[in-house]
Amino acid sequence: MLEQMKRHGAAFCTVAALGMSMLAGCAGTGKMATAIPMGTIETFATPLAPDPEPERVHNLMFGTISPGYLADNADEFAAKGIDGFMMAGLMRNWDSDIWAQPTQWTPDAPKGRVGGEENPLFQLCRRMNEQSRAAGIEYNSVKIAFYSYVPDWFDDAGWATLVENFRQGAIFARDAGFAGITLDIEYISEIYNLDYEAYLAPEYPRDQLREKARQRGNEIMAAMLGEFPNMINWQLPAGIMDYGPLAGDLFIGMVDALAEADAPGGFHLSPERTYLLTEPSAIITFANRLDTLIRSTLRDHDRKALDYWERRGTINYGLWPLGYYRGIYDENGELLGYSGKQARFGNEIVGSYADKSENYSAEEFQRQYATARTVARRFVWIYGHGPVVWQMTPEEKARYHASDRDTAATVANLDEYLDVLRNPRVLGNSWIQSSALAVRNGDEPNGFLGYPPVWRMSAAPSIDPTSLGTVAPATEFTRVARPDAFGYIDLKQLYPESGNSPVVWAKATFENDRPQRVFIGMGSNDDAVVYVNGKQVFHVETERGRPELFDDDIIAMNLSAGRSEVVIGVADRGGSQWGFYLRIADGTGKQADGIRWTTVE
Incomplete structure (x- = not known):
């Protein structure tokens, strides 16, 4: 199982303020995010109840x-x-x-x-x-x-x-x-x-x-x-x-x-x-x-x-x-062995099974x-x-x-x-439970909504993925792409001949009928950066090493009423997956009321 933990390594996330507040986290991994300014992990409010069928x-x-x-x-x-x-x-x-x-x-x-x-x-x-x-x-x-x-x-x-x-x-x-x-x-x-x-x-x-x-x-x-x-x-x-x-x-x-x-x-x-x-x-x-x-x-x-x-x-x-375990590497990036939590083991190589935390x-x-x-x-x-x-x-x-x-x-x-x-x-809560029951009962897909019906796309020259957060986003978008039933954009399928370390930018616009607090739920493979109304609000720098995940990172922000634009850039460091999810939800994870994605102009 050693490979599995390597595939789920923690991401480095940065967040910039937009409006009154901005919080973010690598919610899908459960790891604390590094934020600018320092933020906390955001998660949707999900009430729990005793299982009425505990033997099931x-x-x-x-x-x-x-x-x-x-x-x-x-x-x-x-x-x-x-x-x-x-x-x-x-x-x-x-x-x-x-x-x-x-x-x-x-x-x-x-x-x-x-x-x-x-x-x-x-x-x-x-x-x-x-x-x-x-x-x-x-x-x-x-x-x-x-x-x-x-x-x-x-x-x-x-x-x-x-x-x-x-x-x-x-x-x-x-x-x-x-x-x-x-x-x-x-x-x-x-x-x-x-x-x-x-x-x-x-x-x-x-x-x-x-x-x-x-x-x-x-x-x-x-x-x-x-x-x-x-x-x-x-x-x-x-x-x-x-x-x-x-x-x-x-x-x-x-x-x-x-x-x-x-x-x-x-x-x-x-x-x-x-x-x-x-x-x-x-x-x-x-x-x-x-x-x-x-x-x-x-x-x-x-x-x-x-x-x-x-x-x-x-x-x-x-x-x-x-x-818990983590890899210890030398200055050339070569794996030396495994250790546990740094607070207890430092960087001592103790094997991957020493820390049961x-x-x-x-x-x-x-x-x-x-x-x-x-x-x-x-x-x-x-x-x-x-x-x-x-x-x-x-x-x-x-x-x-x-x-x-x-x-x-x-x-x-x-x-x-x-x-x-x-x-x-x-x-x-009944609405999220109904989505789970649809899967359990084999009903038709009942995905979470809030994602754009269409994106405008722009392929960019290959870059060093670690510089994604510092390069300017695209300004011309010439291709249209539609997400699947779950909101996923498969960039590997859209750009199969993209070469090494490619970057694709995607833009969507929406109308917000009132000032409100909303959450951007997104997931990417690999590095990603998100802009809202021209301001960078989120950056994750990582070689995911595993498929992108729905609501992997959740960004909370206060939006003003009116028209807004969201742009996401996604870099690929190799592997079989390259793509992203992005949606806007309320605090419970439902599609946010008052948000209307616009069609392609």
């Missing part, structure tokens, strides 16, 4: 936990609000033999392959699941990853081995009392792109590649279902959105196998893009986009697969409240969790970067064959975070 959504924790420790402390973990663990460290990789001994958890077992009930790890896991279920923890799963490259898609012998390993993993999970399997496909993301180097060889059958990827996904799922028909299937992250076309084809093949069997456990896609999102509008818009993508993809593929997804498929939003406050986690719970059908999952919700004694570490990270101190206010899980709440 179940909390999963992703992490490496000793099976023996969980067995002996199941009641304690259930009391923390955890309903299941996505358990790393049991069957690490696709090429692992689940029956091989010894393991980290059974280091004294004789070396060799021990199948069935005589296997020490199997015995330990069965006891763990028995104790877990007795305590109310019913959704433990065996997590398997693609840590290393899978065989070439056309390597039948290699895939036969991979499929057999998954089949054995399903047998182990079934007989040891697990609820199912979690598959993590992220670590080999480059092979999902059609321009991956191996596929460009002259004799490579590229025309058959996508069909073959669907076949391999089908084979994996069919083999597991043959042994464990009732298994629950989780997959992370949302490869159909995050990676190249072959990740989507792998997903389709798996859904095909599930649909053919009408497998009752369902398929539960578990995105990571929501890890550090705390703004409800950003989470709901992401959920809407992903749900729309899945449905349209399956609709184009096969009606039976779509029907299965609509009945048994869910999206489970990943959250990352605890487990927060990525955002318990209050922000409450809002994030309530949103994820409102929009989710069945599960929400918490990524634990290390053992963030427990601390072993040295004696327990030895007894349970754990690691030093298990004995590290948890965050001082851990109970505040656990209370969020123990006392579930949902979004309280």
Whole structure:
């Protein structure tokens, strides 16, 4: 998961005053903004209410936990609000033999392959699941990853081995009392792109590649279902959105196998893009986009697969409240290692798991969790970067064959975070709740409004992105672009031949019928600068390293009545995404009353 935090690094934001006041923040990341003058994070007012259906959504924790420790402390973990663990460290990789001994958890077992009930790890896991279920923890799963490259898609012998390993993993999970399997496909993301180097060889059958990827996904799922028909299937992250076309084809093949069997456990896609999102509008818009993508993809593929997804498929939003780290670099920008919060560790390289402290406050986690719970059908999952919700004694570490990270101190206010899980709440205001329910129920997209119906565009010469805040904006706008249903302008699609470090400027105008306080909600990939009526009001300097997010940055300002103009400049530092969102809302996140965007002149 190291790559994930790097993709969500904090942005540097600057804000200038406009009218009476101006406040800004990197709301989507939950990080404090640096502002001119000093500002605070702005967020929309979102009342919360107790969940009237507290048993509807179940909390999963992703992490490496000793099976023996969980067995002996199941009641304690259930009391923390955890309903299941996505358990790393049991069957690490696709090429692992689940029956091989010894393991980290059974280091004294004789070396060799021990199948069935005589296997020490199997015995330990069965006891763990028995104790877990007795305590109310019913959704433990065996997590398997693609840590290393899978065989070439056309390597039948290699895939036969991979499929057999998954089949054995399903047998182990079934007989040891697990609820199912979690598959993590992220670590080999480059092979999902059609321009991956191996596929460009002259004799490579590229025309058959996508069909073959669907076949391999089908084979994996069919083999597991043959042994464990009732298994629950989780997959992370949302490869159909995050990676190249072959990740989507792998997903389709798996859904095909599930649909053919009408497998009752369902398929539960578990995105990571929501890890550090705390703004409800950003989470709901992401959920809407992903749900729309899945449905349209399956609709184009096969009606039976779509029907299965609509009945048994869910999206489970990943959250990352605890487990902080940051990269330490030398003067040449080379990564030296990882450290924790500077106040505690300075720049000492202590590894990425040493600091169990927060990525955002318990209050922000409450809002994030309530949103994820409102929009989710069945599960929400918490990524634990290390053992963030427990601390072993040295004696327990030895007894349970754990690691030093298990004995590290948890965050001082851990109970505040656990209370969020123990006392579930949902979004309280009806209009934003209706948007979340539309996603959960698979209704037509119900996006947040307030964005211009059209933009005037102007491409600029390539510049150093760090200078975007100091260059003058464009004055001539010759192209017209219309945002999608969620307000997004895809600059990569509009300017595919733009070269290195391009900049595009976009202009829109609006009428405001009265003086009022409004909020600009925007998100960009990468650097961005915003002007209102010729004054620079916001500048974010960052290589986002991840897709732009709805309402990622929120700027509050007091507007006078009359006609106004907003101009945004967006620079691209490379990567597969380049674009922006921008809208004007009131303090609750709704489209601001009295604002009327004008059409192109």
